[in-house]
Amino acid sequence: MEVQYIDWNNSIQILNKAYDAGLFVLIIGPKGTGKTSLVRDFAKNMNLDLESINFSLRTRESHLIGTKTLIEGTVRFDEGLLVKSMKEGNMLYLDEINSAEADVLLRLDEALDDRRQIVLKESTGEVVKAKEKWFVVATINPLTHSGTKELPPQILSRFPVRIRLEYPPENIELDIVKKHVSGNYESEIIQAIKLANTLRQAAAVEELFYSPSLRETIAFGKLLDKEVPPKEAANIVFGNVYTQWGNIEYQKVSDIITSMFGN
Numbered sequence: 001m002e003v004q005y006i007d008w009n010n011s012i013q014i015l016n017k018a019y020d021a022g023l024f025v026l027i028i029g030p031k032g033t034g035k036t037s038l039v040r041d042f043a044k045n046m047n048l049d050l051e052s053i054n055f056s057l058r059t060r061e062s063h064l065i066g067t068k069t070l071i072e073g074t075v076r077f078d079e080g081l082l083v084k085s086m087k088e089g090n091m092l093y094l095d096e097i098n099s100a101e102a103d104v105l106l107r108l109d110e111a112l113d114d115r116r117q118i119v120l121k122e123s124t125g126e127v128v129k130a131k132e133k134w135f136v137v138a139t140i141n142p143l144t145h146s147g148t149k150e151l152p153p154q155i156l157s158r159f160p161v162r163i164r165l166e167y168p169p170e171n172i173e174l175d176i177v178k179k180h181v182s183g184n185y186e187s188e189i190i191q192a193i194k195l196a197n198t199l200r201q202a203a204a205v206e207e208l209f210y211s212p213s214l215r216e217t218i219a220f221g222k223l224l225d226k227e228v229p230p231k232e233a234a235n236i237v238f239g240n241v242y243t244q245w246g247n248i249e250y251q252k253v254s255d256i257i258t259s260m261f262g263n
């Protein structure tokens with residue numbers, strides 16, 4: 001099911017202007033705030049072909065540049081997504097770029113600087129120059145997220161347009177959740193969003209270890225669609241995860257859920 005993206009903070013307009021100006025964009029925000037959905041929606045509306053790389057510690061240079069393969073005695077070079085997007089002038093989406101290792105970032109930096117070109121030292125030494133309309137959008141999670149590293153300043157500077165995407169205001173989160181569910185449980189969903197915001201605030205001041213995202217408030221609504229009672233859905237989606245940090249952590253949240261959804 002393709003859900004219509006709600007552009008509640010005018011991000012699409014900024015992406016449009018950046019695209020027209022040939023400036024690369026960095027989207028900063030916690031997980032589940034709609035970063036990937038925003039980028040996909042923009043690419044779809046603009047009719048741009050989108051290549052996506054989701055970075056982790058295991059992402060190697062070869063994912064970006066390409067790999068040599070030997071087929072029936074001849075060496076072939078399979079282009080990586082970075083090289084492919086440059087050659088074709090497509091849109092490149094670098095998701096969670098701050099999980100990438102330093103050597104990978106260094107290679108990216110080569111392509112992202114003002115010359116917008118890269119030397120294929122791993123194959124023919126060919127210089128690949130990006131097509132005029134090549135467009136790069138990256139995302140990073142705030143540093144509080146485990147596994148994330150600070151993005152080196154020279155990489156940051158390649159993305160001079162920065163969009164902040166936070167958890168939306170309550171009424172907008174309600175509209176978003178309603179796009180994903182079919183039933184009419186407005187008051188229960190509002191209650192779940194209030195719960196999520198309480199947990200987010202506690203996580204922001206490090207009273208809790210985990211901050212629920214829009215994925216959770218959407219999942220809550222979807223469980224109601226499947227006739228799970230609201231309190232049970234709240235425990236399943238919002239409560240149980242805290243067991244990971246022990247019973248005291250879980251009990252704190254469980255008490256909040258009981259106070260909001262009754263016994």
Ligand SMILES: Nc1ncnc2c1ncn2[C@@H]1O[C@H](COP(=O)(O)OP(=O)(O)O)[C@@H](O)[C@H]1O
Pocket residue numbers: 003004005006007008030031032033034035036037038176179214215218
């Ligand atoms: N503005 C929005 N409009 C519609 N759906 C949204 C919006 N923001 C978030 N969502 C939904 O929330 C979920 C998480 O969004 P996603 O784009 O994957 O977040 P991120 O990439 O920031 O982790 C998805 O199911 C997405 O459809």
Ligand SMILES: [Mg+2]
Pocket residue numbers: 032035036037095
């Ligand atoms: Mg994402």
